[in-house]
Amino acid sequence: MPLNSRPPRRIAIIGSGFSGLCLGIQLKRLGIDSFTIFEKADRLGGTWRENTYPGAACDVPSFSYCFSFEQKTDWSRKWAPQSEILDYMEDCAKKYDLLRHIRFSTEVVGASWDDAAAVWRIRTAKGEEVLAEVLVAGVGQLNRPNMPKLRGAENFKGVSFHSARWRHDVDLTGKTVGVVGNAASAIQFIPQIAPKAGKVYIFQRSANWMVPRNDLAYTDDQKRRFARNPLRTRLYRWLIYFQHEMNWPVFRRISFLSRRMADAAETYMRTTVTDPKLREALVPDYPIGGKRILISDDYYAALNRENVEVVTSGIDHLDENAVVTKDGRSIPVDVLIYATGFESTAFLAPMAIRGRDGHLLQDEWAGGAKAYLGISVAGFPNLFLMYGPNTNLGHNSIIFMIECQANYILDCLRKLDETGASAIDLRRDVMDEFDAIQQKELQHRVWASTGKSWYKNDAGRITNNWSGSTIRYWWKTIRADPKLYQLEIRRSSSISEDAAATAADPAHRAA
Numbered sequence: 001m002p003l004n005s006r007p008p009r010r011i012a013i014i015g016s017g018f019s020g021l022c023l024g025i026q027l028k029r030l031g032i033d034s035f036t037i038f039e040k041a042d043r044l045g046g047t048w049r050e051n052t053y054p055g056a057a058c059d060v061p062s063f064s065y066c067f068s069f070e071q072k073t074d075w076s077r078k079w080a081p082q083s084e085i086l087d088y089m090e091d092c093a094k095k096y097d098l099l100r101h102i103r104f105s106t107e108v109v110g111a112s113w114d115d116a117a118a119v120w121r122i123r124t125a126k127g128e129e130v131l132a133e134v135l136v137a138g139v140g141q142l143n144r145p146n147m148p149k150l151r152g153a154e155n156f157k158g159v160s161f162h163s164a165r166w167r168h169d170v171d172l173t174g175k176t177v178g179v180v181g182n183a184a185s186a187i188q189f190i191p192q193i194a195p196k197a198g199k200v201y202i203f204q205r206s207a208n209w210m211v212p213r214n215d216l217a218y219t220d221d222q223k224r225r226f227a228r229n230p231l232r233t234r235l236y237r238w239l240i241y242f243q244h245e246m247n248w249p250v251f252r253r254i255s256f257l258s259r260r261m262a263d264a265a266e267t268y269m270r271t272t273v274t275d276p277k278l279r280e281a282l283v284p285d286y287p288i289g290g291k292r293i294l295i296s297d298d299y300y301a302a303l304n305r306e307n308v309e310v311v312t313s314g315i316d317h318l319d320e321n322a323v324v325t326k327d328g329r330s331i332p333v334d335v336l337i338y339a340t341g342f343e344s345t346a347f348l349a350p351m352a353i354r355g356r357d358g359h360l361l362q363d364e365w366a367g368g369a370k371a372y373l374g375i376s377v378a379g380f381p382n383l384f385l386m387y388g389p390n391t392n393l394g395h396n397s398i399i400f401m402i403e404c405q406a407n408y409i410l411d412c413l414r415k416l417d418e419t420g421a422s423a424i425d426l427r428r429d430v431m432d433e434f435d436a437i438q439q440k441e442l443q444h445r446v447w448a449s450t451g452k453s454w455y456k457n458d459a460g461r462i463t464n465n466w467s468g469s470t471i472r473y474w475w476k477t478i479r480a481d482p483k484l485y486q487l488e489i490r491r492s493s494s495i496s497e498d499a500a501a502t503a504a505d506p507a508h509r510a511a
Contacts, residue, residue: 095503187294347463
């Protein structure tokens with residue numbers, strides 16, 4: 001059902017990753033053009049634009065890591081490489097005429113809710129102000145690299161960079177490379193750089209559970225059959241979805257299934273890694289699923305190379321040309337690569353988002369980010385989040401969650417149109433009750449029994465992961481219940497047309 005607001009409601013979307021593109025496409029499919037996507041970079045793509053390290057690829061099968069309404073049938077491999085995913089995103093933007101809605105090189109630094117006018121006053125890094133009735137944050141959880149605070153880092157004279165800011169101008173041939181971290185990014189690029197590097201030292205803080213990827217290339221014949229038979233392709237996609245959804249009980253700490261998966265993972269490691277001492281260092285000390293379960297066909301094999309060494313004693317400090325470990329060992333390195341993940345729990349930072357009465361969102365989230373279904377926050381009318389707090393998954397495709405969120409946001413906009421309301425604001429009691437239930441459930445999930453992880457903030461609150469199955473999330477986001485919100489009919493006409501800097505006009509500039 002189309003949204004028939006008159007005049008068109010202006011919608012500002014922050015970020016052109018999968019979330020921003022998904023919502024933009026769905027708006028276009030409804031015939032809505034009054035939106036702008038603000039992108040701080042000069043190219044769309046989000047995390048798939050940023051992460052260009054060697055071997056970068058998805059850890060969800062290709063056929064489920066694309067929009068259900070825009071199924072790609074000619075993936076080159078079962079697990080798509082970064083460049084192919086980025087190409088897919090750009091193809092979607094072109095097909096659905098999104099590029100004219102994107103303001104590239106425009107960073108949003110803050111936004112304030114104007115209660116009298118029922119609009120968001122959005123500020124950019126260029127000093128502009130843009131007004132929009134609806135603000136959607138599609139910046140996700142993995143967009144700001146986490147740089148560890150290592151003592152003496154400022155003294156290091158070699159080349160150093162984060163894996164999400166890969167230095168393609170740095171030739172690693174024959175170099176001694178230190179890698180800080182051994183998780184999702186590291187296990188992809190280490191097998192790529194090890195054959196050319198002189199020596200690779202992997203500084204491992206803790207071991208990770210890992211299962212084989214079992215990657216394969218699709219043949220031309222398979223691609224043709226997928227393209228000719230949409231039903232076959234859709235069934236294949238659903239098969240992948242349900243295969244992954246069947247892993248959900250592991251995260252509920254169902255002991256039989258957890259033991260079965262852990263045994264399989266440990267068997268894979270022990271039959272691949274040749275050094276008995278190294279094998280023991282690669283056995284995690286936490287339940288499987290407590291941190292991200294990694295997938296790789298070649299990481300363990302790379303550890304067997306004579307020029308690769310796993311260092312487990314911990315980093316004490318850096319000096320001018322070496323990493324000094326806690327046991328006093330000084331390891332000279334030419335290049336230091338930080339594979340240390342992202343600042344995942346400080347949602348929407350560093351943007352300053354102010355809701356009613358100037359209340360800062362960061363203050364609202366002082367104890368940890370929270371939102372109803374990861375989408376709505378009480379006291380912040382007409383603000384919607386995508387891939388927000390407690391919507392991350394450990395077992396299935398985040399694209400599924402993003403599509404659910406887009407559907408829910410569109411239904412909220414329908415409620416505005418159907419009632420003639422100017423603002424929709426989540427009730428405080430609804431958010432508090434939802435969060436209490438969510439956190440109680442999360443205490444019975446495997447992540448609660450694990451120490452430090454990117455799923456938790458410093459206080460130990462699980463801020464990132466959804467507590468249930470994806471089927472449950474889909475059911476909860478089919479429709480927006482208006483009883484959970486305050487719908488306010490207060491549209492103001494006090495702002496002149498000239499002052500109303502429309503978010504629907506990418507060419508608009510305001511002082």
